[in-house]
Amino acid sequence: xxxxxxxxxxxxxxxxxxxxxxxxxxxxxxxxxxxxxxxxxxxxxxxxxxxxxxxxxxxxxxxxxxxxxxxxxxxxxxxxxxxxxxxxxxxxxxxxxxxxxxxxxxxxxxxxxxxxxxxxxxxxxxxxxxxxxxxxxxxxxxxxxxxxxxxxxxxxxxxxxxxxxxxxxxxxxxxxxxxxxxxxxxxxxxxxxxxxxxxxxxxxxxxxxxxxxxxxxxxxxxxxxxxxxxxxxxxxxxxxxxxxxxxxxxxxxxxxxxxxxxxxxxxxxxxx
Amino acid sequence: xxxxxxxxxxxxxxxxxxxxxxxxxxxxxxxxxxxxxxxxxxxxxxxxxxxxxxxxxxxxxxxxxxxxxxxxxxxxxxxxxxxxxxxxxxxxxxxxxxxxxxxxxxxxxxxxxxxxxxxxxxxxxxxxxxxxxxxxxxxxxxxxxxxxxxxxxxxxxxxxxxxxxxxxxxxxxxxxxxxxxxxxxxxxxxxxxxxxxxxxxxxxxxxxxxxxxxxxxxxxxxxxxxxxxxxxx
Numbered sequence: 473x474x475x476x477x478x479x480x481x482x483x484x485x486x487x488x489x490x491x492x493x494x495x496x497x498x499x500x501x502x503x504x505x506x507x508x509x510x511x512x513x514x515x516x517x518x519x520x521x522x523x524x525x526x527x528x529x530x531x532x533x534x535x536x537x538x539x540x541x542x543x544x545x546x547x548x549x550x551x552x553x554x555x556x557x558x559x560x561x562x563x564x565x566x567x568x569x570x571x572x573x574x575x576x577x578x579x580x581x582x583x584x585x586x587x588x589x590x591x592x593x594x595x596x597x598x599x600x601x602x603x604x605x606x607x608x609x610x611x612x613x614x615x616x617x618x619x620x621x622x623x624x625x626x627x628x629x630x631x632x633x634x635x636x637x638x639x640x641x642x643x644x645x646x647x648x649x650x651x652x653x654x655x656x657x658x659x660x661x662x663x664x665x666x667x668x669x670x671x672x673x674x675x676x677x678x679x680x681x682x683x684x685x686x687x688x689x690x691x692x693x694x695x696x697x698x699x700x701x702x703x704x705x706x707x708x709x710x711x712x713x714x715x716x717x718x719x720x721x722x723x724x725x726x727x728x729x730x731x732x733x734x735x736x737x738x739x740x741x742x743x744x
Numbered sequence: 745x746x747x748x749x750x751x752x753x754x755x756x757x758x759x760x761x762x763x764x765x766x767x768x769x770x771x772x773x774x775x776x777x778x779x780x781x782x783x784x785x786x787x788x789x790x791x792x793x794x795x796x797x798x799x800x801x802x803x804x805x806x807x808x809x810x811x812x813x814x815x816x817x818x819x820x821x822x823x824x825x826x827x828x829x830x831x832x833x834x835x836x837x838x839x840x841x842x843x844x845x846x847x848x849x850x851x852x853x854x855x856x857x858x859x860x861x862x863x864x865x866x867x868x869x870x871x872x873x874x875x876x877x878x879x880x881x882x883x884x885x886x887x888x889x890x891x892x893x894x895x896x897x898x899x900x901x902x903x904x905x906x907x908x909x910x911x912x913x914x915x916x917x918x919x920x921x922x923x924x925x926x927x928x929x930x931x932x933x934x935x936x937x938x939x940x941x942x943x944x945x946x947x948x949x950x951x952x953x954x955x956x957x958x959x960x961x962x963x964x965x966x967x968x969x970x971x972x973x974x975x976x977x
Contacts (some may be wrong), residue, residue: 508833626853630843633833637894640796640822641844642814687877690836 479713484600488719491602492705494610495666500683500698501621502659504690505652507680510633511675513552513566514653518660519672521573523546526550527580536594540661545572548657552650554642581712597720599709610662617655621694626654629690666705667720675701678727685734700730746773749902749932750795755804757790761782764790768957772902777933778924779947781940786954788936792906795934796822809901819933821895821931823905826887831880837890838862838875844897866890869923878893885916888925896927903927904933909942921946 481484495646506515528537534549553563581591587731593601602610621628630638631648639645656676663672683693708723750772757765765787772778780788793799794806796835797813809816840852841862866872870890874882882890883931887906895903909917921942924933928946937943943950952958 541953623898626843626846629839630833630846633835633840633843634824634829636798637843638819638846639798641845642844644817665791682931688833688880689836693834 473552475714479710483711485713487602487604487607487689488600488704488709489597491558491610491666492709493674494607494614494701495663495705496701497614498617498659499679499701500694500696501617502655503676503680503697503701504626504683504694506656506676507684508690508739509538509652511656512677513570514548515656515660515676516673517551517566517570517573518544518547518657519664520570522661522664523577523594523669524573524580525577526574527577527584529653530586531584532701533627537661537665540594540664541658544657545627545654546619546657547573548660549650552653554739556646556649565586567728594664594719595668595670596718597666597671598689598721599666599708599723600704600713602665608663610612613658617659620651620655624648632690667723671720671724674724674727678724678731679704681732682727683732685731685738696698700727705731746775748772749809749869750934751776752795753805753807755794755801755806757787757794757799758802761791762901763802764955765794766956766977768953770951771959772932772934774901775867775928775930775932776949777947778935778949778951779943780934780953781938781943781952782935782953788953789906791870792904792934792936795904796820801884815844818898818903819902821903823888823891823903823908824893825906826884826891829879829891830885831887833879835872835879836875837866837877837882839892840879841865841875841894841897844894860891861897865893868927869893869898884911885913885920888912888920891925892920896931900931902932905933905937907936907938909937909939910976914941917942 482490484738506512522544523538525541525543526536528538528543529536540571551566551569554562554569558565559566560696590741627643627648631640631645633646642731660672660676663675667675680693682700683696687693704726705723708719711717712722714718750770752770755765756763764895766811768791780791782788790799794801795808796814797808797817806813809819809971812934838859841856845858845861855866863872863875866875869892871886871889874886875889879887879890884974888911892905892908895905904922908918908924912920917939918941921939924935925946927933935943
């Protein structure tokens with residue numbers, strides 16, 4: 473307990489804990505739509521294509537996070553457009569965007585002559601390195617996500633459940649889908665800081681999947697996802713500091729444990 | 745003279761270069777009960793999607809309540825094929841039914857009146873006791889009644905149904921057609937079905953569609969074998 477108190481008094485550890493809270497809100501809400509609309513490929517594609525933005529930003533000398541954000545949002549819009557217009561070839565096109573972003577990133581990094589920053593921070597993330605500026609960005613975005621979810625919850629639920637019917641009742645399906653894609657894009661990029669490009673998809677999928685195992689109400693799934701992201705990131709941050717391991721993989725391992733546990737509970741108790 | 749609510753004038757449609765519907769002309773009047781029969785791949789569901797404005801005809805014109813389908817489909821209740829609905833989705837029956845009352849482009853939540861209307865629609869189809877159940881836990885017949893309640897909740901003038909009895913047993917199917925017959929006292933009905941028995945008993949008009957249309961009387965004995973297999977290209 474003493475160790476925990478000591479840790480919590482350290483500014484960088486406090487920042488990590490704030491990041492955990494804010495990322496939990498983002499993952500719990502956006503992740504539930506990713507899982508229910510079966511868009512896990514979209515978040516994987518966005519996080520990997522962001523590497524192209526990081527490489528380009530380093531080469532042209534601007535903030536890598538901005539490069540990743542630009543590439544991530546562009547990828548999200550492109551994939552939603554592909555989803556709406558190319559039903560048959562969409563899996564191929566999404567995989568293409570996924571690998572294209574990575575390839576662009578690698579080529580730009582190869583062309584870059586200066587001092588290359590530690591790429592592990594982008595590939596595997598480290599929530600303990602979140603600065604105050606990162607926290608401010610995450611806080612603003614969390615508020616935006618919460619507002620969108622409160623105001624458009626029923627419409628987002630409708631387009632996730634039955635998109636065709638949502639069009640029949642004249643909901644702005646295309647606009648809502650693009651909006652959701654952009655939010656998935658931004659959320660994914662923010663997750664890179666915590667768990668990296670390679671593991672961002674897990675932080676989106678696993679908490680919402682745990683929620684889906686334990687409830688049949690979208691609202692409850694979001695609460696459960698927020699709760700389990702919070703618990704897992706707290707445990708992950710604490711263990712990674714204690715055992716000097718990267719935070720991303722420890723968080724994902726913790727979430728995977730909770731996911732397996734929830735699957736076991738669902739099967740054993742035959743929930744709904 | 746009965747009012748025309750749906751007019752199709754020489755409507756054709758093609759998916760990319762593959763022509764699915766050829767020059768269809770059709771009129772539906774107020775309080776009609778029209779069934780569209782035909783083989784798989786004959787274009788039945790495509791026709792419904794054109795009428796709902798989800799697809800655009802490559803030729804011809806569709807008028808729904810005197811306007812284009814996308815302008816007037818708020819007056820239509822739609823029951824899609826059960827296969828198009830994600831049954832693993834975490835949503836309760838009441839939430840599914842209330843979905844029809846979402847308003848376009850504005851902030852969206854439900855009030856007590858919306859809940860009352862949804863409960864009334866569920867009561868109308870004998871499914872009020874299911875209101876708190878997850879949609880994925882229902883039997884085929886229960887699910888169809890819930891989707892019918894969703895289609896009815898905003899009191900549409902025309903009800904469009906796509907294969908409403910395809911996943912339910914004959915007895916439940918017959919009961920479903922009886923419910924539709926009751927609804928037809930105040931609402932026009934257009935349905936696509938494979939259930940020749942149910943259709944022939946209740947529908948006032950029957951149309952056979954296999955990329956072309958043919959109208960006959962609602963007597964199942966007159967269904968020619970060529971209408972039950974898909975037309976070759």
